[in-house]
Amino acid sequence: MKRFLMILLSAVLVMAALGGCDKKEEETVIRLGGLKGPTSMGMVKLLDDAEKGKTESKIEFTMAAAADELTPKFLKGEMDILAVPVNLASVLYNNxxxxxxxAAVNTLGVLYIVEKGGTTVNSVADLKGKTIYATGKGTTPEYALRYLLGENGLDPDKDVTIEWKSEPTEVAxxxxxxxxxxxxxxxxFVTVAMGQVEGLKVALDLTEEWEKLDNGTRFITAGLVVRKEFAEKYPKQLAKFLEEYKASTEYLNANVTEGAALVEKYGIVKAAVAEKAIPACNVVYLDGDEMKTAVDGYLNILFEANPKAVGGKLPGSDFYLGS
Structure with missing residues (x-):
């Protein structure tokens, strides 16, 4: 009898252990945040599908005009995933x-050189002697511009004059x-300005100019960051979310007209503007080693320009999801 009870107890323990292995991950609503602009365009199909109950991911979405409306909540654990500038992701990691x-790069470069009244700018080197009106002083647009000028043989402080404005509307x-x-x-804003300023045209795509340097880095605007605690607690739901997010970016690029309507639906920009702008917004989905290589290189360039741009130091290897 005693032996029988021992065997029965062992069987119960084995079944309990097996049951623990099969324990389902607790379902949760993903609290997602995005900024009003290209960095949120790639998610609009996912948001629309989630709203209609067509996704496995359950999403509670918050749109903001500025990152500081989202990041305090994120750091306090009140939001789970954000689409933010890549340098801000590094700052959040350090802070x-x-x-x-x-988790993933979702937007490559969105900066362009535009020109009115001539066809004199066909390369970065052609900017020599020009006055360049721009926004983003002290932030990544300035660092990117100065880097590209320097890599093309121009001294940003001597060979060009950069006049900084506070908003793109001032530039226009x-x-x-x-x-x-x-x-x-x-x-x-390039698309908006071209509709307002007669004779304005795109002279240079700075993402293309960056690629021409062939230096092993990529020009990146933004990506997805997730709280470590969330990633560890809900790995299956995070993986499914990223899968659905990737499909959403692919949909936007393949269905520009329909995607533009969704961009307007979620208050990013009017559909008429979005339809013209989407092909130039470089919405992508990069993860894994491709993401790590691209982000490492870009953050290094920003760090060399100004360590504060990345939060004072470069993030550790555990910065990347899955590392």
């Missing part, structure tokens, strides 16, 4: 002592008043 993981206003002019603008 949280490594409690943040970078200046160009509208002048017979000729050169500016650096991000999408979708």
């Amino acid at each position: 949280s002592e490594g409690a943040v993981r970078f 206003a200046v160009l509208g008043q002048e017979a000729e002019g050169v500016a650096m603008l991000p999408q979708p």
